[in-house]
Amino acid sequence: MQSIEERLANIERKLDIQAQEAKNILTLEEVAEYTHLSKSYVYKLTSKGDIPYYKPNGKQLYFKRTEIDEWLLTNRNKTNQEIEREIATKSVLAQKRF
Numbered sequence: 554m555q556s557i558e559e560r561l562a563n564i565e566r567k568l569d570i571q572a573q574e575a576k577n578i579l580t581l582e583e584v585a586e587y588t589h590l591s592k593s594y595v596y597k598l599t600s601k602g603d604i605p606y607y608k609p610n611g612k613q614l615y616f617k618r619t620e621i622d623e624w625l626l627t628n629r630n631k632t633n634q635e636i637e638r639e640i641a642t643k644s645v646l647a648q649k650r651f
Contacts (some may be wrong), residue, residue, distance in 0.1 A: 581614045584621060 555563075573583060585592040596614075598604040605620040631639075 575619050579616045579618055579621065581616075584616045587618075587621065588625065 581592055585595045599606045601640055604624055607615045
């Protein structure tokens with residue numbers, strides 16, 4: 554059975570997550586926590602121009618949650634079913650040409 558301290562820590566962690574999810578603008582630290590990437594790697598992504606960010610005061614980095622979500626969902630891998638469908642479609646089209 555969990556101790557009161559463990560249960561309280563768990564509740565606090567969940568509240569922190571809920572508060573973070575309500576924010577539309579995130580800091581570098583929050584993006585690192587949200588994406589489970591290290592801060593140095595997120596910073597590297599910004600310097601390479603691979604992730605969208607804002608730098609209004611020339612120092613602090615800010616990120617829009619919606620843009621981070623879109624970035625996280627790039628380079629989607631197709632399912633086996635989608636690949637098989639594409640192969641079948643291409644096969645039918647190739648047969649029609651001959």
